[in-house]
Each structure stands twice: as C-alpha cells, then as structure tokens.
Amino acid sequence: MKTAVIGGGASGLMAAIAAARNGAEVTIYEKLNRVGKKILATGNGRCNYTNMNMSIDRYHGKNIKLAENVLNFFDLNKTLNFFEGLGINPYVGELGKVYPSSLQASSVLDVLRYEAERLKVKEITDFEVIELRKSKGVFSIIGKDNAYEAEKVILASGGKASPQLGSDGKGYELARSLGHRIIEPFPALVQLKLKGQYFKRITGIRFDGVIKGFTDKKVIREDEGEILFTEYGISGPPILQISRNVIEELNKGHKVFVSVDMFPQFSKVDLYDLLSLRFNKIGYKSMEDGMVGFINKKLITVVLMEAGFDDLNKKCGKLNKKEIYKIIDILKEWKFEVTGHNTWQQAQSTAGGVDMSEVNPKTLESAKVKGLYLTGEILDVDGDCGGFNLQWAWSSGYTAGYFSSTLV
Ligand SMILES: Cc1cc2nc3c(=O)[nH]c(=O)nc-3n(C[C@H](O)[C@H](O)[C@H](O)COP(=O)(O)OP(=O)(O)OC[C@H]3O[C@@H](n4cnc5c(N)ncnc54)[C@H](O)[C@@H]3O)c2cc1C
Incomplete structure (x- = not known):
C-alpha cells in the first residue's frame, strides 16, 4: 500500500517511520530542500523533545480533550523508548524537559533519518504540494511540475509558526x-510587545522572576523563570x-496587562523589612547610589522614575514607609499594557487549525475524507513550552502512521 506523507517535519517523519514499520510503502513530500529543518532549531539547537511531566492540562x-x-496511545514512555531504540540517550533538565544527552538537535534528526532510510522511506524534497485530490479511492498529490498517487495520505504540513522553516500555513x-x-x-509561544518608555535603556537585563498576565476582570495566567528585557518589551520562557x-484575550478585544515580579522569593512585607x-x-547615600548592589545598575533610575520619584538625589x-512601598510596588508588580506580539516568524507554535472534532480521535483519520x-x-x-509540542508531533505522527497502515 502506498502512503504519501505531506511534510517532512517532526510529525511527518514519525508518521513515515510508523507506517513503514507496518509494511506501508511510504514517500515523504517535502517542500524545502531537506526534511526536518525545524527540528534542528528546536530547544535552542538542543531539541527539548518531550517532558517528564506530561499531562493533557x-x-x-x-x-x-x-x-x-x-x-x-504513544505516551511519554513509548516516546522515550522509541528514541532510546534509535540511539537517543535522554537527559532530563530543569522542569522535566528532556533533551538528547548529546545536547544536539541534529542527533534527533539524524536518528529519524537513519531509521526512515533503513525502512526504505522515500524522500522527495523541493516538492511543494499545491493540490490534493481524491478520486476513485486514489489520492493525487500534485506539485507545480509533477503529480504522484497514493492510497493513503498523512497531512503533516505544520501550522504557521516560523514559516522560514517551511510551515507557512498553506x-x-x-x-x-x-x-x-x-x-x-x-501565534502561540511568541514574545509580547509592551507599552513602556524605558525598554531601550534596560534591554538585555536578565533575572529570575514571575510574569502575570491579566485583564481588569481576571488573572489570565502566570509563570516563572528567566525574564529578559528587550527593546520591545519582555522575552524569556x-x-x-x-x-x-x-x-x-487580545483577540477578543480585551485590554491586557502583564506585571513583573523581580523578587518572587520575598513578600512585599519581607522586601520592606x-x-x-x-x-x-x-x-x-542618595536613593540612586543606595540601590547599587540590590538591583541591576541600569534598572535603578528607571525603577525610581517609574515609582514616581523626581529627585533621585x-x-x-x-x-518614609509610603515611599519605600512605592519602590516595592515596581519591584514586585511592575505593570505594562500589552500592545501586541511578535510575528509568525518568531513564533514557536500555532494555536488554532483543523478542529479535533473533524478527525477520529483514536486514529486521526479525517472525518471528511477516508x-x-x-x-x-x-x-x-x-502545547506549553517545554517539550510538549514535539511530544504532540511524535504522538500524533505515530498514531496516524500506525493506523493508516493497519486498518486497511
Ligand atoms: C524555533 C523553534 C523552537 C522550538 N523548540 C521546541 C522545543 O524545544 N520543544 C518542543 O516541544 N517544540 C518546539 N518547537 C515546536 C515544534 O518544533 C513544532 O511544534 C513541531 O515541529 C511541529 O511539527 P509538525 O510536523 O506538525 O510541523 P513542522 O515541524 O513545522 O513540519 C512541517 C513540514 O511540512 C513542510 N510543508 C509545509 N507545507 C508543505 C507543502 N504544501 N508541501 C510539502 N511540504 C510542506 C514544511 O516545510 C515542514 O518541513 C519549536 C519551534 C520553533 C519554531
């Protein structure tokens, strides 16, 4: 049975391997000049390929749901076993993030390619599928100059995040x-642009803190870790x-704010003491000099001005107590309005896409086209940042590859 996999990214490579292991004759059609380019960029070149704290949440x-x-079906253990079987030794980093112990994303792509090659999976690169048709039980996979046929098609062409790595939403x-x-x-997993007049002065400052997103009605979400001030706002996990x-929330037309806590280890009262x-x-000492050694020097003037002080000398x-609390309010709850976000080019994942209710949730076969x-x-x-998106790619790729080649 001929199976066409459209897109040689993480889920496409996994689907190709699972289908070929079941005896299908598999061809991957990839529009770029090689498969797996995005895998190489993952985890800052280290490929955070899953997470020990897997959960649907x-x-x-x-x-x-x-x-x-x-x-x-293809859970964390199966994923770890699958990759160990191909030679990837797992290294568990902070927050349960799993990387290959080589700390090289290229290792993950290499072993997937070796396995695909061993299973005689064909790769046709520089081939963008521009049309997909089905007639009399056979799919036509149509490119600009050529067309191919297959009985099964696995559409693994990705979302819109980082189109420079192939997934442009077509x-x-x-x-x-x-x-x-x-x-x-x-875009999901993307930097936010914030309203603020001092970002240029504090660009590059890093610290461990907590970020909270909120509207005037509710706290949307908060998270902690390394935070980095940038020219346009804030970056970091x-x-x-x-x-x-x-x-x-922004898409619903709501005003959204974020607040930054630079001292999550202290309550406001502790910080006051x-x-x-x-x-x-x-x-x-002057207020300015008095803060040296407490926070990054570049931040001092900005924090004091944001706290409303004119005379920094x-x-x-x-x-007095009220004035000290004005400084603490900035250190613990520096508030910014969110004005937007970076583009698809910088996004690491896509929210939205084909509704899960339009596929069989067990096999991932389309409910529209057999x-x-x-x-x-x-x-x-x-998924969240931390290996969850690749885990979805492996789980969904394996499931589709497996069922497309078993349920004939
Ligand atoms: C910079 C960056 C870092 C990331 N780091 C991590 C991480 O550390 N951990 C994690 O879990 N997730 C990470 N992600 C997310 C993760 O890489 C993706 O969720 C995952 O790769 C999605 O897999 P996919 O197979 O659905 O799509 P993709 O990997 O995007 O693959 C889709 C493929 O289809 C091809 N294609 C598209 N359209 C066509 C067409 N019409 N014809 C032929 N081919 C086509 C594309 O060229 C591409 O090769 C990161 C993403 C980025 C951008």
Whole structure:
C-alpha cells in the first residue's frame, strides 16, 4: 500500500517511520530542500523533545480533550523508548524537559533519518504540494511540475509558526479543499510587545522572576523563570508560556496587562523589612547610589522614575514607609499594557487549525475524507513550552502512521 506523507517535519517523519514499520510503502513530500529543518532549531539547537511531566492540562485547543487518546496511545514512555531504540540517550533538565544527552538537535534528526532510510522511506524534497485530490479511492498529490498517487495520505504540513522553516500555513488550504474547517490560527509561544518608555535603556537585563498576565476582570495566567528585557518589551520562557492565553484575550478585544515580579522569593512585607534596614544603614547615600548592589545598575533610575520619584538625589535615610512601598510596588508588580506580539516568524507554535472534532480521535483519520490522516501542528492542538509540542508531533505522527497502515 502506498502512503504519501505531506511534510517532512517532526510529525511527518514519525508518521513515515510508523507506517513503514507496518509494511506501508511510504514517500515523504517535502517542500524545502531537506526534511526536518525545524527540528534542528528546536530547544535552542538542543531539541527539548518531550517532558517528564506530561499531562493533557499542558495542551490547549477548542476540543482539546479529544487529543488525550492520542497522547496516551504513544505516551511519554513509548516516546522515550522509541528514541532510546534509535540511539537517543535522554537527559532530563530543569522542569522535566528532556533533551538528547548529546545536547544536539541534529542527533534527533539524524536518528529519524537513519531509521526512515533503513525502512526504505522515500524522500522527495523541493516538492511543494499545491493540490490534493481524491478520486476513485486514489489520492493525487500534485506539485507545480509533477503529480504522484497514493492510497493513503498523512497531512503533516505544520501550522504557521516560523514559516522560514517551511510551515507557512498553506497546508490549511489543502485541508480546506478536502472539506475541513480551520479554526483561525494565531501565534502561540511568541514574545509580547509592551507599552513602556524605558525598554531601550534596560534591554538585555536578565533575572529570575514571575510574569502575570491579566485583564481588569481576571488573572489570565502566570509563570516563572528567566525574564529578559528587550527593546520591545519582555522575552524569556515565562512570557512565551503565557503568550497564548494573553493573545487569545487580545483577540477578543480585551485590554491586557502583564506585571513583573523581580523578587518572587520575598513578600512585599519581607522586601520592606530588607529595604528599610538597608536604607537605615546607608542613609547618607542618595536613593540612586543606595540601590547599587540590590538591583541591576541600569534598572535603578528607571525603577525610581517609574515609582514616581523626581529627585533621585534624595537621601535613602529620608525615605518614609509610603515611599519605600512605592519602590516595592515596581519591584514586585511592575505593570505594562500589552500592545501586541511578535510575528509568525518568531513564533514557536500555532494555536488554532483543523478542529479535533473533524478527525477520529483514536486514529486521526479525517472525518471528511477516508484515507486522509492529519498530524502535528495543523490540528488545533498546541502545547506549553517545554517539550510538549514535539511530544504532540511524535504522538500524533505515530498514531496516524500506525493506523493508516493497519486498518486497511
Ligand atoms: C524555533 C523553534 C523552537 C522550538 N523548540 C521546541 C522545543 O524545544 N520543544 C518542543 O516541544 N517544540 C518546539 N518547537 C515546536 C515544534 O518544533 C513544532 O511544534 C513541531 O515541529 C511541529 O511539527 P509538525 O510536523 O506538525 O510541523 P513542522 O515541524 O513545522 O513540519 C512541517 C513540514 O511540512 C513542510 N510543508 C509545509 N507545507 C508543505 C507543502 N504544501 N508541501 C510539502 N511540504 C510542506 C514544511 O516545510 C515542514 O518541513 C519549536 C519551534 C520553533 C519554531
């Protein structure tokens, strides 16, 4: 049986291997000049390929519960075993993130390619599928100059995140042409742009803190970890983590804010005790000088101005309780309005896509077209930062590859 896999990304490679192991004659059609380019970029070149803390709660989408079957069918243990079987020794980093112990994303791509080659999976690269048709039980996979045929098709063309790595959203058109409805995609895991006048002055400052996204009605989401001030606002894993939920609210037309806590280890009261003791000891110093050694020097003037001080030469010892709390409010709850987000080019994943209710949640076969399977980011499933998106790619790819070649 001939199986065509459209897209040689993470889920496509996995689907090809699973189908070929079941005896299918598999060809991958990839529009770029080689498969797996995005895999090389994952985890800052280290490929955070899964997470020890797997749970459906780490995934989002309109009918997200329908993804649970697939995540359980090819679960964390099966994923670790699969990759160990190919030679990938797991290294577990912070927050349960799993990497190959080589800390090279290229190792993950290499072993997938070796296995595909061993199973005689064909790769046709520089081939963009521009049309997909089915007639009399056979699919036509049509490119600009050539067309191929197959009995089964696995559509693994990704979402819209990082189009420079191949996934430019044209796969949605293929799905739409076969009767699928697309839930409007938006970037997930992307940096947020914030309103603030001082970002240029504090660009590059990093610290461990907590970010909270909120509207005037509710806290949307919060996360902690390394935070980095940039020219346009804030970057770092916690902002990526909350971005999906923040953008969802922005898309509803709501005003959204984030607040930054630079001292999550201290309550406001603790911080008051610490600062008042400090300012008592060095009461002869100006406020500006008195903060040296407490926060990054580039931040001092900005924090004091944001706290509403005009005279930065005022002596520390002269600050009253209310004034010290004004500084603490900025250190613990620096508030910014979210004005937007970076583009698809910088996004690491896509929210939205083909509704999970339009595929069989056990096999990922399309409910619209028999013999068509959908995998990975083209489906309306997006995971948190930390290995969850690749786990979805492996789980969905394996499931589609397996069932497309078993249920004839
Ligand atoms: C910079 C970056 C870092 C990331 N880091 C991590 C990480 O560490 N951990 C994690 O879990 N997730 C990470 N992700 C997310 C993860 O890489 C994706 O969720 C995952 O690769 C999606 O797999 P996919 O198979 O659905 O799509 P993709 O990997 O995007 O593959 C789709 C493939 O289809 C091809 N294609 C598209 N349209 C066509 C067409 N019409 N014809 C032929 N071929 C086509 C594309 O060229 C591409 O090769 C990262 C993403 C980015 C961008």
